[in-house]
Amino acid sequence: MTPTLSEAVAAARTGALPGSSCGELAAGAADVADIVARIERVLGRGGAPVALHEPRFAGNEKRYLVDCIDTGWVSYAGQYVTRFEEALAAASGVRHAIAMASGTVALQVALELAGVRRGDEVIIPALTFVASANAVMHCGGLPHLADSDETSLGLDPKKLDAHLADVAETTADGCRNRLTGRRIAAVMPMHTFGHPVDLDALTEVAARWRLPIVEDAAESLGSLYKGAPVGRHGLLAALSFNGNKIVTTGGGGAILTSDDALARRARHITTTAKLPHRWEFVHDEVGYNFRMPNLNAAVGLGQLEQLTGFLDAKRALASRYAAEFAGCNAARIHGDQPWATGNAWLVPLVLQPGLAHLREPLLEATNDNGIMTRPVWRLMHRLPMYAGVPRMDLSTAESLEMRIVSLPSSVKHGLAA
Numbered sequence: 394m395t396p397t398l399s400e401a402v403a404a405a406r407t408g409a410l411p412g413s414s415c416g417e418l419a420a421g422a423a424d425v426a427d428i429v430a431r432i433e434r435v436l437g438r439g440g441a442p443v444a445l446h447e448p449r450f451a452g453n454e455k456r457y458l459v460d461c462i463d464t465g466w467v468s469y470a471g472q473y474v475t476r477f478e479e480a481l482a483a484a485s486g487v488r489h490a491i492a493m494a495s496g497t498v499a500l501q502v503a504l505e506l507a508g509v510r511r512g513d514e515v516i517i518p519a520l521t522f523v524a525s526a527n528a529v530m531h532c533g534g535l536p537h538l539a540d541s542d543e544t545s546l547g548l549d550p551k552k553l554d555a556h557l558a559d560v561a562e563t564t565a566d567g568c569r570n571r572l573t574g575r576r577i578a579a580v581m582p583m584h585t586f587g588h589p590v591d592l593d594a595l596t597e598v599a600a601r602w603r604l605p606i607v608e609d610a611a612e613s614l615g616s617l618y619k620g621a622p623v624g625r626h627g628l629l630a631a632l633s634f635n636g637n638k639i640v641t642t643g644g645g646g647a648i649l650t651s652d653d654a655l656a657r658r659a660r661h662i663t664t665t666a667k668l669p670h671r672w673e674f675v676h677d678e679v680g681y682n683f684r685m686p687n688l689n690a691a692v693g694l695g696q697l698e699q700l701t702g703f704l705d706a707k708r709a710l711a712s713r714y715a716a717e718f719a720g721c722n723a724a725r726i727h728g729d730q731p732w733a734t735g736n737a738w739l740v741p742l743v744l745q746p747g748l749a750h751l752r753e754p755l756l757e758a759t760n761d762n763g764i765m766t767r768p769v770w771r772l773m774h775r776l777p778m779y780a781g782v783p784r785m786d787l788s789t790a791e792s793l794e795m796r797i798v799s800l801p802s803s804v805k806h807g808l809a810a
């Protein structure tokens with residue numbers, strides 16, 4: 394009798410792994426049961442449901458929030474926006490942080506400030522959250538999809554360089570796609586799950602093709618590249634503080650830059666382009682209302698004060714997963730590259746090449762048993778609105794898409810060591 398998948402999972406949880414002893418279990422089900430058992434041992438949850446990533450409010454969040462309400466400073470002016478921005482800039486090693494209503498609009502404004510104009514193409518990885526591509530569209534551009542690197546899960550600089558050599562040429566105003574006739578205006582790497590791409594290698598390629606870098610650092614607050622925080626290697630970077638990110642403001646984002654003029658301009662156009670005056674309403678261009686309210690910044694400041702503890706806990710949890718999976722033949726935990734110390738935002742399990750067919754059963758076995766796991770995002774060119782955009786060979790991203798499963802990664806599981 395071959396046990397069903399759920400029987401195998403149940404047996405694995407109690408420590409009796411039937412696949413290894415009876416040999417009757419379909420090899421795939423035994424691998425899935427083994428992976429679930431390892432996840433269970435790391436979480437030690439005693440049967441309670443586990444979220445993929447839950448926020449933790451253990452600091453001054455409530456006190457700061459009440460202070461906003463008590464003083465009436467709830468909206469676009471107030472000390473918490475300024476304090477949050479100063480703390481963010483310090484944590485990221487940049488001169489300026491400009492808080493915004495979401496990570497998506499922070500990306501949009503960053504791209505606009507980097508010079509992306511209507512009709513331009515922007516290089517982004519195909520393996521990213523849809524907001525990266527949407528932000529390009531929102532500023533009038535078109536995503537141009539690039540492949541990822543198995544070692545970083547982010548943009549592959551070598552492959553991008555070879556692709557640009559095939560399709561692009563440098564011009565007086567930057568870079569042009571010879572196939573489409575459009576300008577390629579920027580490259581926007583994304584640090585997947587907080588794992589930094591090889592920024593030095595990418596910087597070299599970007600410089601050769603005269604492309605400014607805008608970092609989509611939405612997932613990577615606290616991640617280090619060669620010992621320094623990410624978000625300062627490009628002209629601009631964007632962070633997100635959505636509820637599932639390492640630090641949350643409920644909803645929000647920020648632009649990081651060390652360029653004084655860009656920072657001034659970011660502030661200006663995201664606050665309706667209003668000229669300072671004691672009472673006159675004078676606006677000198679079509680601006681946005683993209684600023685972060687003081688209420689959200691108050692929560693964010695309380696969160697940011699705990700960042701070091703969050704990072705320690707999340708890195709400890711990632712290490713426990715890595716140790717538990719060290720002897721697993723079917724899958725590996727994606728760890729830090731030599732150049733990086735990631736923030737361990739979400740811990741990705743990567744199935745071995747050839748075992749992609751285990752992804753669905755693994756998602757089913759975990760989610761059916763109260764362990765919330767998720768696949769990586771559907772690749773951009775497989776979404777209807779981006780099916781026709783320019784792209785290069787995406788074989789590594791396509792392989793990774795079918796093999797990545799994100800594991801529960803909340804701070805609380807790192808604390809309960």
Ligand SMILES: *Cc1c(COP(=O)(O)O)cnc(C)c1O
Pocket residue numbers: 495496497498521522524525583609611612633634635644645646
């Ligand atoms: C979360 C996220 C964003 C967008 O952030 P929002 O604050 O939700 O708008 C952008 N890019 C990536 C890679 C993200 O993970």
